[in-house]
Amino acid sequence: MTAARSVFVVTxxxxxxxxxxxxxxxxxxxxxxxxxxxxxxxxCGRSRPLRxxxxxxxxxxxxxTVVFEVRGEGTKWLAASEPxxxxxxxxxxxxxxxxxxxxxxxxxxxxxxxPMLFAARRARGRAVAVLGFRGAASAILTEExxxxxxxxxxxxxxxxxxxxxxASLPLGELxxxxxxxxxxxxxxxxxxxxxxxxxxxAGVRCEVSLEERMGCGVGACLVxxxxxxxxxxxxxxxxxxDGPVFDSREVVW
Amino acid sequence: xxxxxxxxxxxxxxxxxxxTASGTFGFGREYSKYYSLSExxxxxxxxxTVRARLGNPPPRMAETPMxxxxxxxxxxxxxxxxxxTELPFxxxxxxxxIANIAGETIEEYAxxxxxxxxxxxxxxxxxxxxxxxxxGGMQFGVTASSVAAVTRExxxxxxxxxxxxxxxxxxxxxxxxxxxxxxxxxxxxxMNTLLGMRIDIKTRRPLLANNTGGLSGAAVFPVAVRMVWxxxxxxxxxxxxxxxxxxxxxxxxxxxxxxxxxxxxxxSFSRPGAALSVRDGIAAYMRExxxxxxxxxxxxxxxx
Ligand SMILES: Cc1cc2nc3c(=O)[nH]c(=O)nc-3n(C[C@H](O)[C@H](O)[C@H](O)COP(=O)(O)OP(=O)(O)OC[C@H]3O[C@@H](n4cnc5c(N)ncnc54)[C@H](O)[C@@H]3O)c2cc1C
Ligand SMILES: Cc1cc2nc3c(=O)[nH]c(=O)nc-3n(C[C@H](O)[C@H](O)[C@H](O)COP(=O)(O)O)c2cc1C
Ligand code: FES
Numbered sequence: 001m002t003a004a005r006s007v008f009v010v011t012x013x014x015x016x017x018x019x020x021x022x023x024x025x026x027x028x029x030x031x032x033x034x035x036x037x038x039x040x041x042x043x044c045g046r047s048r049p050l051r052x053x054x055x056x057x058x059x060x061x062x063x064x065t066v067v068f069e070v071r072g073e074g075t076k077w078l079a080a081s082e083p084x085x086x087x088x089x090x091x092x093x094x095x096x097x098x099x100x101x102x103x104x105x106x107x108x109x110x111x112x113x114x115p116m117l118f119a120a121r122r123a124r125g126r127a128v129a130v131l132g133f134r135g136a137a138s139a140i141l142t143e144e145x146x147x148x149x150x151x152x153x154x155x156x157x158x159x160x161x162x163x164x165x166x167a168s169l170p171l172g173e174l175x176x177x178x179x180x181x182x183x184x185x186x187x188x189x190x191x192x193x194x195x196x197x198x199x200x201x202a203g204v205r206c207e208v209s210l211e212e213r214m215g216c217g218v219g220a221c222l223v224x225x226x227x228x229x230x231x232x233x234x235x236x237x238x239x240x241x242d243g244p245v246f247d248s249r250e251v252v253w
Numbered sequence: 254x255x256x257x258x259x260x261x262x263x264x265x266x267x268x269x270x271x272x273t274a275s276g277t278f279g280f281g282r283e284y285s286k287y288y289s290l291s292e293x294x295x296x297x298x299x300x301x302t303v304r305a306r307l308g309n310p311p312p313r314m315a316e317t318p319m320x321x322x323x324x325x326x327x328x329x330x331x332x333x334x335x336x337x338t339e340l341p342f343x344x345x346x347x348x349x350x351i352a353n354i355a356g357e358t359i360e361e362y363a364x365x366x367x368x369x370x371x372x373x374x375x376x377x378x379x380x381x382x383x384x385x386x387x388x389g390g391m392q393f394g395v396t397a398s399s400v401a402a403v404t405r406e407x408x409x410x411x412x413x414x415x416x417x418x419x420x421x422x423x424x425x426x427x428x429x430x431x432x433x434x435x436x437x438x439x440x441x442x443x444m445n446t447l448l449g450m451r452i453d454i455k456t457r458r459p460l461l462a463n464n465t466g467g468l469s470g471a472a473v474f475p476v477a478v479r480m481v482w483x484x485x486x487x488x489x490x491x492x493x494x495x496x497x498x499x500x501x502x503x504x505x506x507x508x509x510x511x512x513x514x515x516x517x518x519x520x521s522f523s524r525p526g527a528a529l530s531v532r533d534g535i536a537a538y539m540r541e542x543x544x545x546x547x548x549x550x551x552x553x554x555x556x557x
Contacts, residue, residue, distance in 0.1 A: 004539060008329050040449055045524060047319075048316070049317075049320055049321060049470050049471060049472075049519070049522075049523060050316050050321060050523055051315060051522070051523055090420065090525065212311055212312065213312050213313075213314045213315070213316075215277075215314055215315070215321060215519075215522045216277070216283070216521065216522040216525075217522070218283045218284070218286075218525065219279060219282075219283040220277065220278050220279035220283040220521070221276065221277055221279070221323070221325070221522065222276070222279075222299070222308065222313070222325045222328050223313045223314035223321075223323050223325060224311075224313075224314070225308060225311050225313055225325075225328065226311060227310070227311075234307065235307065235309055236307045236328055241283070
């Protein structure tokens with residue numbers, strides 16, 4: 001009940017691509033309970049009034065890893081971290097993917113691939129991953145997915161790596177095999193919508209990880225609302241607490 | 254030195270002067286995972302309406318220098334659902350429960366006050382200052398005559414003390430404060446958020462789907478201190494002061510300006526334990542400066 005420790009030490013930070021970093025914290029308390037699809041809320045320096053949400057891209061043993069892209073002041077601050085820096089982290093927060101067991105398809109778009117790596121690792125070699133990127137220069141974590149998954153398919157918009165086109169292409173084909181019990185996805189909204197439609201048409205359960213700007217990150221302030229429907233009625237759900245992962249049939253696109 | 258942090262406010266005893274600000278703390282469930290709500294002087298609910306409301310479309314939040322804009326638009330489960338599922342939870346703690354209400358008509362405000370006072374809340378905060386809804390909300394808070402009318406009807410129908418939450422979006426806070434006092438309000442609280450706007454220069458679209466929103470957080474603190482001080486000069490009612498408080502020092506400043514209780518809102522977002530550190534910071538100040546009772550601080554600013 002009393003406030004748990006919230007300050008954790010950076011053990012490793014390395015660039016994956018220009019402007020994209022992987023940062024690892026020594027955070028056994030967070031790592032032990034982290035589930036794929038959950039996020040952490042990081043205080044990025046004192047000058048920013050709000051924390052920043054990041055999907056957990058790996059958690060094992062004492063370590064918790066987040067992969068992020070520099071977008072504004074907060075992520076710039078985080079990118080300037082060095083091993084030894086103490087960072088205030090709240091988490092793990094939100095509801096992740098309901099299950100990562102069995103034959104599952106994992107879809108990651110752009111930076112959305114990062115949190116899916118955690119799901120892929122927990123699936124213990126039985127997942128097939130479909131990763132979509134803009135081009136070869138923005139592809140991330142492909143080797144890590146390679147070793148975590150049964151198989152992976154990479155697509156790029158310009159064909160500079162893997163297949164040319166979007167992740168929907170291989171995904172549609174894979175769904176036709178009828179082998180998979182679920183599709184788990186994280187990425188840009190347009191991609192998630194396409195993945196959801198493909199899955200629904202194939203009659204396969206689909207879970208998508210959504211993004212919305214956050215205040216509290218814990219479900220108390222209602223600024224992170226997204227429109228959902230359940231039993232025919234529209235409602236506003238909290239991305240931070242009811243999500244970030246939602247059953248695709250509940251999302252009002 | 255032992256210090257007395259108890260405050261009797263509009264006849265209700267609070268164990269310490271710190272309450273959570275409406276809409277920033279849900280119904281307490283989420284933050285109760287971080288600390289017991291019994292540690293707080295009081296907990297104020299999200300704004301309640303007669304019927305459930307979905308609120309405004311997203312995005313509803315934009316960060317600003319040391320603050321944030323929100324345009325939630327009073328999303329809540331409706332008063333009946335609150336009484337059924339949330340109030341019993343809140344009553345399970347040894348803390349004061351303040352119900353924040355918002356009507357689209359004066360009759361709705363009165364109905365909400367009547368229902369909630371019968372359901373066992375300790376106090377009602379009448380929100381006539383929400384900048385994010387079309388009907389009701391701030392519309393009732395910006396003229397003295399409508400503040401007076403809402404106060405009159407809610408006072409008449411409530412069995413517990415009522416506190417008018419005033420809008421900072423007025424030219425003269427003294428006028429609306431006096432209107433509330435004149436119709437028998439037991440207390441006032443201020444301030445609600447300041448109406449603001451941000452625009453994305455790449456897309457030329459506002460950052461909020463509602464176009465405008467309410468500004469809160471450290472950025473508004475000096476405005477809130479000034480308004481509490483002005484209201485204190487205009488009325489004898491006790492004041493719940495809020496707006497940008499994030500430390501014990503901020504809270505002491507607000508008390509000196511004229512508040513008897515302080516509200517902590519946006520600060521909890523970055524530090525879930527913010528309200529408790531404000532409480533502890535007030536006590537530390539009292540010990541350092543030899544202040545025996547927290548009430549001795551109220552209004553003690555020595556004006557030039
Ligand atoms: C559940 C969730 C998981 C996320 N996971 C990752 C991740 O694994 N890796 C990654 O790089 N990014 C992730 N993001 C996006 C990340 O939170 C933003 O890029 C980051 O907040 C930007 O902060 P900034 O200060 O650099 O940018 P600024 O533009 O200065 O931020 C201003 C404000 O807007 C908010 N904001 C800006 N962009 C976003 C966004 N896309 N989503 C939500 N809030 C935003 C910020 O939090 C801040 O409050 C995630 C977002 C959510 C909601
Ligand atoms: C996300 C959010 C939601 C709010 N909702 C309400 C509300 O429902 N009713 C109300 O009277 N005030 C509401 N407020 C205003 C706060 O109660 C408080 O008056 C204001 O935020 C200033 O305090 P702060 O700077 O400490 O947050 C809300 C504020 C925020 C940030
Ligand atoms: S960010 Fe506060 S409820 Fe989701």
